[in-house]
Amino acid sequence: MKAADVRAKTLDELNDDLAALKKEQFNxxxxxxxxxxxxxxxxxxxxRDIARIKTIAAEKSAGKKA
Incomplete structure (x- = not known):
């Protein structure tokens, strides 16, 4: 997953992807x-995908607050 693809998604989509990746990691x-x-x-x-999603989600949520 590329960072540009992750940045194009909304926070809800990122949370869904994060949940799916955590399941895959568990398996x-x-x-x-x-x-x-x-x-x-x-x-x-x-x-790495989990870390990338968490980082970009944090950036997006910080951008909303600022």
Missing amino acids: LRFQKATGQIERTARVKEVR
């Missing part, structure tokens, strides 16, 4: 623990 952790994970790099991608 990936279980797959890793049981040895069923196929794309190990996906764990890193999801973690």
Whole structure:
């Protein structure tokens, strides 16, 4: 997910995406623990996407308050 794509979304859409990514992260952790994970790099991608969404959501909410 690119930062430009994330910036184009509303806060509600960002929260929905964040919830979906956290679910995926949870499932990936279980797959890793049981040895069923196929794309190990996906764990890193999801973690970075979560951080990217949180950062941009914080910027947007701070921009509304200012």
